[in-house]
Amino acid sequence: MRFPFFHRILALSALCGVFGGTLPTKRQQPTVCNGHAELCSRPYGNITFLGSHDSYAFSTDPLIVSRDQEVDIVSQLDLGVRMLQAEGHLNDDGVLHFCHTSTRVLIYLVWIDLLVFFYYSIGCLLFDGGTVEAYLTTVKTWLDANPDEVLTFLFTNGDGLSISETWAPAFVAAGIDTVSYIPPINPMTRSDWPTLGDLISADTRVITFMDAGADGTDGPPVDYILPEFTMLWEPPFDSTDASFPCSVNRTSGPLTNEQHLNLLNHNLDVSVLGILLPNLADAATTNGVASIIADSNGCTAFTGGLAANFVLLDWVDIGEGPQAVDQLNGFSS
Structure with missing residues (x-):
């Protein structure tokens, strides 16, 4: 078969691409990863990351007692937060939102079990952090502007919603799926994870853990949304x-x-009339270097002597969270 001249040119171009090295390649290895050159060669499983508990639940209004943060998502990331924790539920509009289902504020108003049950059944009543898609879009914009950063999501799927049908579409709409890491094996041991430099050079800079449903129990799994507890254990909360x-x-x-x-x-509550509320008054001490390091040291019996991978805090803008994480990573503050 004879090819027209133009088609032959295209064929030669394709061959040159294969043999001449013009096909797309990975980024060069970064020189600084998550703010430190030393972390580029260190495996993800041997690093401590600062985390934000209920990251979406931010407000400066002291009357909103269900808030856990005072600064918004971008501000949290700019402060050094590299794990964002959030809880998703379907709102009244049938769209996946990040919100509380805790009854702690409602019980202040009415101490009746029936109404507590009613609150559980109607979704985001007290603190609605907006749609998951909007939240992830905000994070993707920050990631695009900060290409040398690796970020972890820890999401709660308390309603057992379908990962493929309900959660994954928000990831796709925000573009987070395109920068998500897919492990070659599942589960991954702590020593199996790639280095931050490798994650960044491959532009697979987002690792997502889900507490329920990601193992396929609530429908087909999604390869970049990972089951939490087979790879990550938690102490009491x-x-x-x-x-x-x-x-x-x-x-x-x-x-x-x-x-x-x-x-x-590492987020301390205070009991008020039997209701657990975030302890803002003691946040500076709770989020201090001494308290965080003591907590990590207290768990080394279960980690083989290694520091914690994630330090999850309320009020991340208060105290010394970034300094404590630096010390756990072996850096002086």
Whole structure:
């Protein structure tokens, strides 16, 4: 078969692309990763990251007692937060939102079990953080402007919603799926993870964990939305003890505790008439270097002596969270 001249030119161009190295390639290895040159060669599983608990629930209004943060998502990221935790639910409009389902504020108003149940059934009543798609779009814009940063999501799927039908479309609409890491094996041990430099050069800079449904129990799984507890264990949450006694509270799967990643639920609550509220008054102490490092050290019996991977805080703009994480990573502040 004879090819027209123009088609032959295209064919030669394609061959030159294959043999001449003009096909798309990975980025060059970055020189600074998540703010430190030393982290580029360090595996993701051997790094401590600062996390924001209920990251969407930000407000400066002291009357909103269900808030857990005072600064918005972009400000949190600019402060050094590299894990964003959030809880998703379908709102009355049938769209996936980030919001609380805690009844702690409602109980202040009416102490009746029936109304508590009613609150649980109608979605985002007290603190609506907006749609998941809008939240992820905000994060994607920040990631595009900060190409040498690796970010982790930790999302709660309390309603057992379909990952493929309800969660994944928000990731796709925001473009987060295009920069998400897909592990070659599942589960990944703590030592299996690539370096930050490799994640950045491949532009797979987002790792997403989901607490329920990502293992396929609530419909088809999505390869970049990872089951949390088979790879990441948690200690107890809603602690009212400022010493944060450590134990393995939530985990699953075949890996040992030492093979899992782990986080610190280092967000202190205070009990008011039996209702647990975020303890803003003691945030400076809770988020201090001494308290965070003591909490991490208290969990080393379950991590093989390694520092925690994630430090999840309320009020990330208060205290010394970034300095504590730097110290856990071996850097002087």
